[in-house]
Amino acid sequence: xxxxxxxxxxxxxxxxxxxxxxxxxxxxxQEASDQYFGMADGLQSSHESSQxxxxxxxxxTTNRPAVIYVKPDAKVIWRRLKINAIAAAAIAIITAFSTLxxxxxxxxxxxxxxxxxxxxRDMNTVKRDVNAQNKVLQGITPENxxxxxxxxxxxxxxxxxxxxxxVTNYHVVADADSIQLQNAGGHAYSASVIYTDAESxxxxxxxxxxxxQNYKTIPYVFKEKTAELGEDVFTLGxxxxxxxxxxxxxxxxxxYSGDTSAYQISIPLNPGNSGGPLLDSKGQVIGIxxxxxxxxxxxxxxxKTKTLAATISKIPDDxxxxxxxLPVKKNNLNGLPRTEQVKRIQDYVFMVKxx
Amino acid sequence: xxxxxxxxxxxxxxxxxxxxxxxxxxxxxxxNNGTEDEAKDVxxxxxxxxxxxxxxxxFTLTSQLKxxxxxxxxxxxxxxxxxxxxxxxxxxxxxxxxxxxxxxIDLDLAFHREKEAQFExxxxxxxxxxxxxxxxxxxxxxxxxxxxxxxxxxxYTNPDNAKNQKYKCLQRLKKLFFENR
Numbered sequence: 001x002x003x004x005x006x007x008x009x010x011x012x013x014x015x016x017x018x019x020x021x022x023x024x025x026x027x028x029x030q031e032a033s034d035q036y037f038g039m040a041d042g043l044q045s046s047h048e049s050s051q052x053x054x055x056x057x058x059x060x061t062t063n064r065p066a067v068i069y070v071k072p073d074a075k076v077i078w079r080r081l082k083i084n085a086i087a088a089a090a091i092a093i094i095t096a097f098s099t100l101x102x103x104x105x106x107x108x109x110x111x112x113x114x115x116x117x118x119x120x121r122d123m124n125t126v127k128r129d130v131n132a133q134n135k136v137l138q139g140i141t142p143e144n145x146x147x148x149x150x151x152x153x154x155x156x157x158x159x160x161x162x163x164x165x166x167v168t169n170y171h172v173v174a175d176a177d178s179i180q181l182q183n184a185g186g187h188a189y190s191a192s193v194i195y196t197d198a199e200s201x202x203x204x205x206x207x208x209x210x211x212x213q214n215y216k217t218i219p220y221v222f223k224e225k226t227a228e229l230g231e232d233v234f235t236l237g238x239x240x241x242x243x244x245x246x247x248x249x250x251x252x253x254x255x256y257s258g259d260t261s262a263y264q265i266s267i268p269l270n271p272g273n274s275g276g277p278l279l280d281s282k283g284q285v286i287g288i289x290x291x292x293x294x295x296x297x298x299x300x301x302x303x304k305t306k307t308l309a310a311t312i313s314k315i316p317d318d319x320x321x322x323x324x325x326l327p328v329k330k331n332n333l334n335g336l337p338r339t340e341q342v343k344r345i346q347d348y349v350f351m352v353k354x355x
Numbered sequence: 356x357x358x359x360x361x362x363x364x365x366x367x368x369x370x371x372x373x374x375x376x377x378x379x380x381x382x383x384x385x386x387n388n389g390t391e392d393e394a395k396d397v398x399x400x401x402x403x404x405x406x407x408x409x410x411x412x413x414f415t416l417t418s419q420l421k422x423x424x425x426x427x428x429x430x431x432x433x434x435x436x437x438x439x440x441x442x443x444x445x446x447x448x449x450x451x452x453x454x455x456x457x458x459x460i461d462l463d464l465a466f467h468r469e470k471e472a473q474f475e476x477x478x479x480x481x482x483x484x485x486x487x488x489x490x491x492x493x494x495x496x497x498x499x500x501x502x503x504x505x506x507x508x509x510x511y512t513n514p515d516n517a518k519n520q521k522y523k524c525l526q527r528l529k530k531l532f533f534e535n536r
Contacts, residue, residue, distance in 0.1 A: 012525055012529050012532070016492060016493070017497055020493065022470070022474055029402055032369030032370055032372070032373055033399055036370070036374075175462060
């Protein structure tokens with residue numbers, strides 16, 4: 001009877017198992033870390049072992065990174081000073097260490113010195129305990145961890161048909177609760193997701209406001225042919241609350257790691273640029289900004305319009321009320337100076353706010 | 356393969372994780388006014404985030420492991436900087452931000468924070484629970500020992516007694532766990 005009730009409503013056993021697994025994981029991680037940093041750590045242990053021992057060995061599960069949630073205090077300052085002193089040496093050590101590791105040297109060494117490692121593991125356990133105590137002493141509670149998860153953010157999107165369809169990136173609207181579009185004039189619309197394609201990283205939105213009236217025209221057209229290498233390109237996007245213009249050139253016919261559905265472009269871009277239009281000098285849309293390569297400046301990527309057209313053709317008929325008609329005929333931007341082109345498109349490029 | 360290893364808690368997996376993914380993270384943090392110790396902590400946290408992600412079934416890693424960890428570290432580090440502890444750096448931040456706003460990572464981080472809080476709660480609850488309750492519960496639910504074995508280990512007169520005790524312990528743990536919330 002009792003056992004039954006327990007099974008029905010009790011989540012504790014599961015949580016308990018999860019807890020133990022996580023604890024083991026953290027210990028393993030700490031061990032790997034200690035081992036990886038074996039040498040550098042020696043400098044630190046004398047400092048940490050001066051802490052009080054009241055928490056005992058049970059506390060060693062809190063080997064969570066300390067710094068993340070800790071206000072700067074004497075310890076952090078101390079750490080920083082220490083780092084200034086040993087930074088160069090430590091970097092050299094790490095470099096040498098990781099080189100050895102990468103070349104497999106360390107693996108061999110490990111095998112031949114496993115006893116040594118065991119011994120050090122025990123010492124590390126002691127050190128972990130001390131680490132744990134530090135954290136307890138510093139009064140870390142889950143409450144100060146909850147520094148509000150911010151899940152709302154912004155990106156860019158632009159109109160693809162006069163009847164209110166807008167394209168942006170899939171990664172922008174994935175998991176969105178609600179979406180708002182705002183153009184340069186400050187006019188905000190609410191929109192809903194009509195279709196997403198994670199593979200091509202595209203999402204089609206539709207303006208849903210009751211007072212929305214179809215646009216008469218869209219100034220730009222979509223270029224169906226593939227663009228040329230070296231072409232002069234520009235974009236408009238919302239990495240901040242104001243529209244930002246970016247200019248560059250088409251630097252490769254394929255995207256990240258050879259992705260043929262995208263181009264590589266050289267435009268300095270920032271978070272929030274995702275989903276913006278990529279236009280050529282004539283003002284034809286040739287792509288949709290999608291991302292950039294981490295750590296490499298000016299290496300950005302844009303999804304080809306061909307991919308967009310393919311995605312649109314995949315939208316099931318019953319998902320849309322009116323067909324999405326990509327404008328391809330009447331280009332009102334050809335031959336205009338750049339400032340004029342930008343002026344004309346900015347009402348059709350939206351800041352996508354996701355909540 | 357590293358992920359498989361992480362799932363099963365393989366040491367080798369951790370080691371190769373450090374060897375292949377840590378150096379760029381350290382570089383990024385040190386360039387951004389961080390110290391190596393901080394890099395270490397951030398990286399560990401990031402691996403925990405990854406752990407939470409892989410622990411769920413049906414998880415998908417859209418980018419390379421290395422790239423993923425790097426972005427998570429960058430997020431964590433930026434957050435830490437934003438927390439106002441070193442305002443000077445703020446102007447450099449944009450250099451290291453990804454183009455996308457990476458909603459995925461934000462979600463992962465939120466999930467991780469939740470799990471972490473839960474973990475702390477459980478730790479507290481277990482500490483407050485004390486012995487022999489703690490061991491009984493761990494023996495039974497985690498190690499999978501039978502009531503018979505537990506009965507012998509703790510010198511209970513019969514398995515029913517032990518079972519009773521275990522039930523009480525569980526109820527108490529539950530209470531402790533939820534009142535900390």
